[in-house]
Amino acid sequence: MVSVQDLELLRRTLQRDLTDVEVACFDNLWSEHCSYRSTRPLLKTLPTEGPAVLLGPGDDAAIVRFSDTCAIAIGMESHNHPSYVDPFDGAATGVGGIVRDVLSMGARPIALMDPLYFGTLDAEKNRYLFEHVVSGIGDYGNCIGVPVVGGDLGFDPCYAGNPLVNVVCVGTVHPDRFLTARVKKPGTRLVLVGSSTGRDGLGGASFASRDLAEDAEAEDRPSVQVGDPFTEKLLIEAILEMAEIGKVLSCRDLGAAGLAGASSEMASTFGAVIHADRVHLRETGMTAREIMLAESQERMLLEVEPEDVALMGAIAEKYDLSWSDIGEVIAEPRYVVTFHGETVADIPIDLLVSGAPLCPWERRPYQAETAFVRPATPVKELALRVLAHPDVAEKTWVTEQYDKDVQLQTVSHSRDAAVLRLEDAALVLSSGCNPRHIYLKPYEGTANTVIENASNLACVGAEPLCIVNCLNFASPVHPEISWQLEQSVLGLGDMARTMGIPIVGGNVSLYNESDEFNTQIKPTPSIGMAGKSDEVRRWKPAEEGDLLMLIGATRPEFGGSVLDAVTGCGGMAPALADPAVVAVVRDLGRSGVVTAATDLSRGGLLAALAKLAPQSRVELAGDPLEELFAETYGRFLVACRDESALAGVEQHRVIGKVGGDALTVAWDGTSFAITPEELETALATTTRIMRY
Structure with missing residues (x-):
C-alpha cells in the first residue's frame, strides 16, 4: 500500500480523503517501478542524444535510425519478482511485455535477448527456477515468431532467492512512420484492444517495488500475470495494420x-476521462479498482479520431480480438475515472504521473576486494574447473529451446553477439554484465560493461548505435546499495560518453532481496547494445594453421x-x-586482416581459447x-595468417598456432593438454546437470 507519508502528502495536496481507486492508482504509479523516485536525478546524468537517435528515453521504446529507410525500436525490461513467484508465467509475460513496448511504436518485433541471472545449480530450487524461466521465454518467443538470438547467463549464490529475468526486444519501423505514446490533442477517443481484463496481475507494479518475502510464492501469486502468446501474435498483426x-x-x-x-501516462500532456465500466472483461463482478489496476496481458491502448473508432474496431475483429471505446482525451489536466455513472477518481494528472517525491537515500562506500591467495591446485585441474563453471560452459541446453531462425534474418548467434541481416547490412546485438x-x-x-559489449560487436565488425539498460539492485534503503547504484550509473554514463554511444532507454529494478534466503543481489546493471556493420559477417572459430595473437595488456586481476x-x-x-582497442579490432576485422576474433571476458584467455x-x-x-585466468578487460584473442598484418597495433603478441589434437598450453618448460573429450565433458556441465 501507499506509505503513510505519501498518503498524508496526498491528503494535504488534494485537501480531502482519497477514494479506494485513487489510493490504488497512487500506490502503483508512485511505486519505484513506475516513478523511479530513487533514481530520477541519476538517470538524468546519462547521455541520451546522438545523430542516429530519433526518439530517446521516455516512451515505451526508443527509435534509432539504421538507414534512410529503416529504424530500429529497442527497449529493455525486467520481470524479476514475478519470475521467482511463478517462473514460467513471470518470464513469459516479461517477453510479452517488452514485445508490446516495441509494437506500440508501430514497429515489427524481430529479435529478443535475455540476460538471466540465477543462484548456483547445486540447489534444486535454483534448477527449478532456471528450467521454468527458460521454458517460459522459449515458449512465448517461439509462439509469437520472434527469435531469441542472444543474451547473458550468470550464476551466483546471491540470486538464490531473487533471480533476475531481463529481456531486450528490437523491432523495425520506417524512420518517418513510428508511433509515440503521448496523446496528440483533446477530443480524441481512447480505444482498448486485445485480451479481456481479468484479475491477474493486480498490484504488479507495487509488488515489483518491494522485497520478496519468505511466503512470496503463495502470497504474491495473484500479482503475476498469465500470458497468451497466440493472442499476442494476433495483436502484433492487428496493431501493425492499424499503424x-x-x-x-x-x-x-x-x-x-x-x-x-497506460492511460494516465499516455494522456499526461492533456488529461483523460476513463469509463471503467466500458472495459471488456473476462470475469464478472470486477470492481473499478480491479479493472483499472489489473495487469492482464496482450492489451494495447490507442488514441484515434472519433470517426475512426469503428474502423479500428473492424480491424480488431478481423483478427478475432476484442475491443472497447473506453474514454476520451480532455483539455483539462485531470485524470478522471467513472464507473456506472459515478466518479471514482478525479486527480490532477501531473500529480499522479510525475508528482512522486524523490527518495534521497544515504550513500556509504565500501571496500570488498581481498588479497589474492594463490590456489595450490594444479593448473590443468583449475582449467577444467573454470571451463565447467556455468558462466563459461556451453549454453546449448538454453539455446536449443529457442527458435533462433524464425523470420529468416538471423545470420549467426552466440552468447557474445548475434548478427541479423537487415536490408543490405548487419544488425548486431549484445547484452549482459559481470555482477561479481x-x-x-x-x-x-x-x-x-560498456567496453565488453562493444567488444562483442567489434569481433564481427560492428559499430555501436545505442545502449538500453536494466539497473538491477538490492534495496537502496541500505547506504551501501545506494552507493553501488550511484557509482554504477556514473560509470555507465561516463563510458557511454567516452565511446560516443547514446543510452536511449531502460528500466530500474530495485529491492531485489530475499528474506527466504537472507540474500541481496550483487549490483547487476545489465545492458543491451545494438550496432551496425555495412558488411554481414558470421562469427566463426579460427582455422588450422592460423596464428593466435593476443591484443591488449594482461594484469593480475582475479577478484570476481x-x-x-x-x-x-x-x-x-x-x-x-x-576502450580505444575496441575500434582497433573492429577495423582489423573489417579489413580482413583478422580472420576470427573473440574478446576476453569470463574465464579469461582459457575460455577464449576453448x-x-x-x-x-x-x-x-x-x-x-x-x-x-585473469579477466582484464580490453583484450582480444584474434587469428590471422601473417604476424606482420598486425604491425603497428600496440600491445599485441603471438601466443600460438591453431592445430594439433588437443588444447596444449606451455610455459617455462612445463605444459598440459586438454583433449577434445576432456574439453567437451567440462563445457557440457550445465547441459548435463539440467538434462539429468
Whole structure:
C-alpha cells in the first residue's frame, strides 16, 4: 500500500480523503517501478542524444535510425519478482511485455535477448527456477515468431532467492512512420484492444517495488500475470495494420499499473476521462479498482479520431480480438475515472504521473576486494574447473529451446553477439554484465560493461548505435546499495560518453532481496547494445594453421573472476580498461586482416581459447594463472595468417598456432593438454546437470 507519508502528502495536496481507486492508482504509479523516485536525478546524468537517435528515453521504446529507410525500436525490461513467484508465467509475460513496448511504436518485433541471472545449480530450487524461466521465454518467443538470438547467463549464490529475468526486444519501423505514446490533442477517443481484463496481475507494479518475502510464492501469486502468446501474435498483426493505414495517433502497451498506468501516462500532456465500466472483461463482478489496476496481458491502448473508432474496431475483429471505446482525451489536466455513472477518481494528472517525491537515500562506500591467495591446485585441474563453471560452459541446453531462425534474418548467434541481416547490412546485438566485478568496483565494473559489449560487436565488425539498460539492485534503503547504484550509473554514463554511444532507454529494478534466503543481489546493471556493420559477417572459430595473437595488456586481476568463483582466491577486480582497442579490432576485422576474433571476458584467455581455437598450441609468456585466468578487460584473442598484418597495433603478441589434437598450453618448460573429450565433458556441465 501507499506509505503513510505519501498518503498524508496526498491528503494535504488534494485537501480531502482519497477514494479506494485513487489510493490504488497512487500506490502503483508512485511505486519505484513506475516513478523511479530513487533514481530520477541519476538517470538524468546519462547521455541520451546522438545523430542516429530519433526518439530517446521516455516512451515505451526508443527509435534509432539504421538507414534512410529503416529504424530500429529497442527497449529493455525486467520481470524479476514475478519470475521467482511463478517462473514460467513471470518470464513469459516479461517477453510479452517488452514485445508490446516495441509494437506500440508501430514497429515489427524481430529479435529478443535475455540476460538471466540465477543462484548456483547445486540447489534444486535454483534448477527449478532456471528450467521454468527458460521454458517460459522459449515458449512465448517461439509462439509469437520472434527469435531469441542472444543474451547473458550468470550464476551466483546471491540470486538464490531473487533471480533476475531481463529481456531486450528490437523491432523495425520506417524512420518517418513510428508511433509515440503521448496523446496528440483533446477530443480524441481512447480505444482498448486485445485480451479481456481479468484479475491477474493486480498490484504488479507495487509488488515489483518491494522485497520478496519468505511466503512470496503463495502470497504474491495473484500479482503475476498469465500470458497468451497466440493472442499476442494476433495483436502484433492487428496493431501493425492499424499503424500502416495512418489512423493511430498514439499507442501504448498496458504493462505496469495496467489501464491506470497506460492511460494516465499516455494522456499526461492533456488529461483523460476513463469509463471503467466500458472495459471488456473476462470475469464478472470486477470492481473499478480491479479493472483499472489489473495487469492482464496482450492489451494495447490507442488514441484515434472519433470517426475512426469503428474502423479500428473492424480491424480488431478481423483478427478475432476484442475491443472497447473506453474514454476520451480532455483539455483539462485531470485524470478522471467513472464507473456506472459515478466518479471514482478525479486527480490532477501531473500529480499522479510525475508528482512522486524523490527518495534521497544515504550513500556509504565500501571496500570488498581481498588479497589474492594463490590456489595450490594444479593448473590443468583449475582449467577444467573454470571451463565447467556455468558462466563459461556451453549454453546449448538454453539455446536449443529457442527458435533462433524464425523470420529468416538471423545470420549467426552466440552468447557474445548475434548478427541479423537487415536490408543490405548487419544488425548486431549484445547484452549482459559481470555482477561479481561490479560488486567489487561498481564504477569501473559498469564502465567495463560498456567496453565488453562493444567488444562483442567489434569481433564481427560492428559499430555501436545505442545502449538500453536494466539497473538491477538490492534495496537502496541500505547506504551501501545506494552507493553501488550511484557509482554504477556514473560509470555507465561516463563510458557511454567516452565511446560516443547514446543510452536511449531502460528500466530500474530495485529491492531485489530475499528474506527466504537472507540474500541481496550483487549490483547487476545489465545492458543491451545494438550496432551496425555495412558488411554481414558470421562469427566463426579460427582455422588450422592460423596464428593466435593476443591484443591488449594482461594484469593480475582475479577478484570476481571465474577462478575466484571456483577457488575463493580473491584478488583485485579489473581496473578501468582503455576502450580505444575496441575500434582497433573492429577495423582489423573489417579489413580482413583478422580472420576470427573473440574478446576476453569470463574465464579469461582459457575460455577464449576453448571457444576460438579448441585444438591449438599456446606458449604463455609469464605466470600461467595470470595469463590464463585473469579477466582484464580490453583484450582480444584474434587469428590471422601473417604476424606482420598486425604491425603497428600496440600491445599485441603471438601466443600460438591453431592445430594439433588437443588444447596444449606451455610455459617455462612445463605444459598440459586438454583433449577434445576432456574439453567437451567440462563445457557440457550445465547441459548435463539440467538434462539429468
